[in-house]
Amino acid sequence: MAIITLITDFGLKDGNAAVMKGVILQIAPAVQIVDVSHLIQPQNILEAAMILFRSAMYFPVNTVHTIVVDPGVGTNRRPIAARIGTQYFVCPDNGILSLVIDSAKTEGVAMEFYKLEIPRFWLPQISHVFHGRDIFAPVAAHIANGQNILSMGSAIQDVIRFSFPDPKRTENGWQGEVIYIDHFGNIILNINEQHIGENEIIATKLNGYEIFGQEKTFGNQDEGKLIVLYGSTKNLIIAKVNGDAAKVIQCTIGSLVEITVR
Amino acid sequence: MAIITLITDFGLKDGNAAVMKGVILQIAPAVQIVDVSHLIQPQNILEAAMILFRSAMYFPVNTVHTIVVDPGVGTNRRPIAARIGTQYFVCPDNGILSLVIDSAKTEGVAMEFYKLEIPRFWLPQISHVFHGRDIFAPVAAHIANGQNILSMGSAIQDVIRFSFPDPKRTENGWQGEVIYIDHFGNIILNINEQHIGENEIIATKLNGYEIFGQEKTFGNQDEGKLIVLYGSTKNLIIAKVNGDAAKVIQCTIGSLVEITVR
């Protein structure tokens, strides 16, 4: 049974993700549909790119990831389909795939991209405002049915990518920044295990707070304490034991972080 | 594989939609269940009717739409099942089907309605407060299994319907009203493509704001601009490019809108 995942900024009330599911199930009745997130901040392509990257790798071979965060809907931005490694991606060409592509490059994984331009894989009528329903859902369903993406449009090389901020080496460690704040209020940094390597983290400074040392997990310190540890994707995170670190520290996406190592 | 959709005002925390799914899966193990919305404003039948109408048409033949917004649960309001065109509907008889019925009338589609009264299609025990679990979920599952709705109760003709406000023709255009505000803050009006026809929209007035002209899609104007365009269901909407129009304009459901055409 093929799998289609959905990432959108549609929210959970209006029924628009369900409209996409109805369209998918008309074309691919046996597909399994998994909601990854419909709570991407409206029009926030960067956030969608991160949530896609964190989740896609855990899905089976041939999963079709469908991402609709699409401020340019109905303009001349291109709808695309991609095969990256063993998985498929269907989305507007607006940078949403940047992190997946970066990682595939690093790992030497094969990639193909196609501009979607063959209307027989779409709904009969194409609105100017809801390509999730009219183009991306039916295309994802046809791919799940085994349709080759080669047949859906012309190959392209120049998909849009944006660069995520890299941390900088400093005299005593690293300067990075906050890239995401999760549901628990954990603060996720762009500094990961590969940057720190064998070094030991001495101190982490963010927004006037200084946190000493590094923990292995949440529950080894007293409730309420601010701690620094590796999160589930090996990025460093700042957390509050059984609490909400972001509420305490009051940082935002892009806030600078200084880490001292030895 | 049969499909059952769910629309409720149960929210997403308490697990009550999942209780309905458990009941459904006991009776119809292979059914595909799609959540349309569980965030209908509590007891807001009008809102449920709109979200049902916007989504139902995109689902396959024989889909069973199950709608539980039910302020009259346990009183003498009737539980009903309907076949409208190629799809089924299971819900309390409180007006939820009004828009689906209006549209079916306009299109000359066949309709049958039954009062649910045969307890062998229900759970063994019927509470006074949760017919979603005790009546609507098991009935939807039996329909998904192929059970004829004829066998579930007596045919009725007098299902409850309420009228949605129609826009009025004015000297220079139309007076309509706000009927929904979506997740993005787009303001949806009861004036649609059929009202405007070949005319050109000159100006739209709402709550002291005046917006000139009409756009094809969101991304053709500068970020932050208020625009008027047709939404994905061909109703006129007022939007803010990459922003939240309702936050700016501060209108509510029922706020009057004046449109000038030529």
Add this chain to the structure above:
Amino acid sequence: MAIITLITDFGLKDGNAAVMKGVILQIAPAVQIVDVSHLIQPQNILEAAMILFRSAMYFPVNTVHTIVVDPGVGTNRRPIAARIGTQYFVCPDNGILSLVIDSAKTEGVAMEFYKLEIPRFWLPQISHVFHGRDIFAPVAAHIANGQNILSMGSAIQDVIRFSFPDPKRTENGWQGEVIYIDHFGNIILNINEQHIGENEIIATKLNGYEIFGQEKTFGNQDEGKLIVLYGSTKNLIIAKVNGDAAKVIQCTIGSLVEITVR
């Protein structure tokens, strides 16, 4: 088709429940996954225990309930799997199963518990911070595939349980407390049908409010009235007709309630 349910405190934005689903579908491609709730208050084991108890009994035989509210992740708290009656449970050993176990004891249902300790049923790499992904999801998937939980670790008897507060008999009735406030603002008490028995409820006092009598359902009194009735799980609830009782009464979990009967 086997069923796996999920209860977590992960929220709906970050995609972490979807990561668990990806892991599950790699191992058990044909499983049906049902979200019960991902909006458990962070780290609130008591709340997870209640929502599990209210929903589990409605699911089919052999359903695998997977509950990840896990403040002790990565510490020495044990991951466990259980068979209780006809259903399976996979979770951290932190008291989440307390209510399910209490009920099984009362009903004389068979129970077995195992400490999960055989890594071949887990992901190859185990993080310190996300056992939902690394241990609980793959274990649930293997159980759904028919793997015997006997083979997953050693039998244990001493799973952690906490006691929920029992109501106390008073001279004229019962003193209980608020145990949950639902999405509608209904206030759920720890006093149920078995406590009240054949008696008649005369008055209910909570936070300075006094409500007289008892209703069968919501819609028998005028809009806005506070009422007392049995909820869908036979616990007493305090509700406001077509409104939000908790907003009016301003009580919290643990607020004391006095009920007078005759």
